[in-house]
Amino acid sequence: MSLKVKLGLLAAGLMLSGCMQATTYEATNTQAFKPKDKELLSKIRYANTPVAEPYRRAIVDYHRKEAPGSIVVDSDSHYLYYVLEGGKAIRYGITVGEEAMAWSGIAKVGAMTEWPAWHPTKSEIERLGVPTFVAPGPDNPMGSRAMYLYANGKDTLFRIHGTNQPEYIGASISSGCIRLTNEDAIDLYNRVKVGTIVVVLDPKKGDSPYKPQMALQGGATFAAMQ
Template sequence: MIPKAILVVLAGLSLGACVTAATPEPAPEATLKPRDRELLARAPYQKASIPAPYQRHIVDYHRNEAPGTIVVDSDARFLYLVLPNKKAIRYGVTVGEEALAFSGIAKVGNMAEWPGWTPTPDIHKRIEGLPAHVAGGPENPLGARALYLYANGKDTLYRIHGTNQPEYIGTAISSGCIRLTNEDVIDLYSRVKTGTTVVVLAPGTGQPSPMSGAKVAGLGNN
């Protein structure tokens, strides 16, 4: 998976809350293709009420990653897309349970719209009765888009993807992957490309979850 040396570096990173205003950022309608509108209209789940902190925002960003980098704070359940001028788009996410969580530095090695899903042998062991493959569509756990994370030229088997369970945004229940609402992952997908750097911070090095009572608006580097 990810070299231990990289994990040690990540474990040493500290994040401080930056008390700044966060500006809601609706997804531009242009990111939705006709197929997206058709499939989302047939989604087999209720439209979830995403808590305000986990709705998409533009925030101040005070770490040193270059614009275009994706940074995931699993502790706070946030994904940041770094923008120029010390800003970032912040998305709410579902992350992996602690024993299953991924951390490290990776690249987006592949990208897919409405991807199919082939459960790994480990997932088959943990969840009985899964099919060998699930075709792409609104019933698929990968949702509307998937970014496949690679390290050292190899597929890590971890993904950033959509979801058919938007009600769990802001929690840690996944099998290690990072889930966004389908609308948010479509927006993110439209802004990144293959080769994008992805930094997933090690557990315990991020901010507290805003749902635990902490006031969180931005991401600091102190």
């Protein structure tokens, strides 16, 4: 991880941690894991990589008007929200695309895959020097789950998926896709279905569910979601 990214994540963590009391909680519901999940996740060499507490899964107050069951992505704050009933949402920390590669708009989940293979785009192959195909598994950048975003009946080539780099949760470094920890990707995958609405907010438009520095106010409740 670059020094710039490390300092950015540290600053964000310090800024956000000042808005909350210390909380002890279990972030991972392993009961939701399938045998293959447990097998592959146990092989991941970075299994003990900590995610900064502000980006760990939480139930928070939510003021926007999207219907329960919708997904809202706030790239500015590096959060994905799964909207619940009663003015609440499950908030997940995410990695998002670099500014030039970010995507925004309204889409639907058009397909879903467990432990997907990775087929890099031509531009990714040229830019990153990666192979044309990466098999499913713990070293695959797609991680444990993938939700493929479609708009107007066509694949946008943007995905919500897991990661093999959890240390970058809270940063803007991806090729435009939305990355969660593998555990959070499994949790979200188990809640959504094909046809789920996904709203990706325009960056820097002031339309975020929470300003980053206020994200943990309003009584955030941390829990292992069942």
